Amino acid sequence: MSTIGPESVELSQDDLKSLVAAELERTRRRSAALTDAVDDDDLVEQHSPLMSPLVWDLAHVGSQEELWLVRDVGGRPALRPDIDDLYDAFQHSRCDRPELPLLGPRESREYIATVRDKAQDVLHHVSLEGRRLVDQAFAFGMIVQHEQQHDETMLATHQLRRGDPVLHAPDPPPTARAPSSHEEVLVPAGTFTMGTSTEPWALDNERPAHPVHVADFFIDAHPVTNADFFRFIDSGGYREPRWWTEEGWRHREHARLSAPLFWRRDGDTWLRRRFGRIEPVPPEEPVLHVSFHEAQAYANWAGKRLPTEPEWEKAARFDPATGRSMRYPWGDDEPGPERANLGQRHLRPAAVGAYAAGQAPSGARQLIGDVWEWTASDFAPYPGFEAFPYPEYSQVFFGTAQKVLRGGSFGTDPAACRATFRNWDFPIRRQIFAGFRCARTPSREELD
Numbered sequence: 001m002s003t004i005g006p007e008s009v010e011l012s013q014d015d016l017k018s019l020v021a022a023e024l025e026r027t028r029r030r031s032a033a034l035t036d037a038v039d040d041d042d043l044v045e046q047h048s049p050l051m052s053p054l055v056w057d058l059a060h061v062g063s064q065e066e067l068w069l070v071r072d073v074g075g076r077p078a079l080r081p082d083i084d085d086l087y088d089a090f091q092h093s094r095c096d097r098p099e100l101p102l103l104g105p106r107e108s109r110e111y112i113a114t115v116r117d118k119a120q121d122v123l124h125h126v127s128l129e130g131r132r133l134v135d136q137a138f139a140f141g142m143i144v145q146h147e148q149q150h151d152e153t154m155l156a157t158h159q160l161r162r163g164d165p166v167l168h169a170p171d172p173p174p175t176a177r178a179p180s181s182h183e184e185v186l187v188p189a190g191t192f193t194m195g196t197s198t199e200p201w202a203l204d205n206e207r208p209a210h211p212v213h214v215a216d217f218f219i220d221a222h223p224v225t226n227a228d229f230f231r232f233i234d235s236g237g238y239r240e241p242r243w244w245t246e247e248g249w250r251h252r253e254h255a256r257l258s259a260p261l262f263w264r265r266d267g268d269t270w271l272r273r274r275f276g277r278i279e280p281v282p283p284e285e286p287v288l289h290v291s292f293h294e295a296q297a298y299a300n301w302a303g304k305r306l307p308t309e310p311e312w313e314k315a316a317r318f319d320p321a322t323g324r325s326m327r328y329p330w331g332d333d334e335p336g337p338e339r340a341n342l343g344q345r346h347l348r349p350a351a352v353g354a355y356a357a358g359q360a361p362s363g364a365r366q367l368i369g370d371v372w373e374w375t376a377s378d379f380a381p382y383p384g385f386e387a388f389p390y391p392e393y394s395q396v397f398f399g400t401a402q403k404v405l406r407g408g409s410f411g412t413d414p415a416a417c418r419a420t421f422r423n424w425d426f427p428i429r430r431q432i433f434a435g436f437r438c439a440r441t442p443s444r445e446e447l448d
Helices: 004-009 013-036 038-043 054-073 092-098 103-127 135-160 226-234 246-255 292-300 308-317
Strands: 184-187 190-194 208-216 217-220 264-268 269-274 277-281 372-379 397-406 422-425
Touching: 013 103, 013 135, 013 264, 038 054, 038 103, 038 308, 054 103, 054 292, 092 264, 103 422, 135 184, 184 308, 208 308, 217 246, 217 308, 226 292, 308 372
Parallel strands: none
Antiparallel strands: 184 217, 190 208, 264 269, 269 277, 372 397, 397 422
16 A cells, blocks of 8 residues: 655656556455445445445445546546436435435446546546646545545444444554553644645645644643543543533433443443444553543543644644654654554554554654544634635535544544544544543643
8 A cells, every 4th residue: 555645746647647546446445345245235224324324325435436537537428417416415414315216236336336447547548737636646536535534434334233243354453561541741832834735635624734833732642541431431420510511511411421332331341332243341442432522521520621633733743853744643654554553454443552653753652543533623724725626525514513533543544544634523423433632731830
């Protein structure tokens, strides 16, 4: 696997096209694995009103590929203009999609295969320069990332489905040491470069690069663990309104929250359901499937807070030795199995303290992969933001309704994960692979 980065400007057109073709095929293999793992009845079933049937996601990635690569980039005739509305995510909510006259499993597979043949032919003939949409293969990278994002969505749907396990993967590597749950790192005050203007496949909400001054702060050296969260629950954290915001407490009562999603207590043991398996909750793993409201309540209980988005990014990519913001916590090199838990290589987060090779200069670990991390920030544009290539990717979501998540999860592909990548969701969402780490403002004495 080879992701595209700023160094790709040195690639020849042929080499860049070969890289893009490989990324398209690698991504499609993942989509096929996620949909071939179940039968046709399972593909058309809606496993939760929060999610689309798997068959919708499958045809949707083909529809987007047709719109952008075949029609726009390639200037080719429309293949299936009759289904454009069916697979427009803005026209139909997820809960309503099972009632639509969707393509069936066989039709969906035939459709996306036909689209892919056309898209590969477009790639063969098009020049990857001279037009913003195609410069450095941007449109192709956008489609790779779009399909990988839907693959992670389909993985979340697999977690919601009932039945025997159908997905299998080895466990992540063990940690060399179990760090203290109270381990923090101090990130000194100063200005750093947030966002990017050079990453070829960066999406509009990651742009442009701009200076941001951040005051001194402490941030947890690793995500909050299940063991940490056990203590929050046992201390009455879900029963005490004082730890929650008014909005969070209203939701906790309405949804009757008492533990992370997929957890249940069996005597003195917490169990969880994970892709069809019932197992004890591993205390050393980052807590998973918690909402922003739960994360915020825990942080209040712990005497801390959630990091802001600039704090998270500075901790993740700023190198004080060079004064430079890097692509990843470890530098500019691509993610690999020794650095981060990404790409559905494993079907669970790794224990905290793993991936020493992925440590940031700040001293924080596991900032990329394992679990998406809630931040305190609303999803907002950067100064100088420009919607590209369409407002519906980011612009329509800006505002106070969505909270930003950073870092990616074990289900996020490296093509759709970098230290500038921004995810967002409603603060009540729990089916996503989200956890968090805490931050706090130092006292004057701690800085003296």
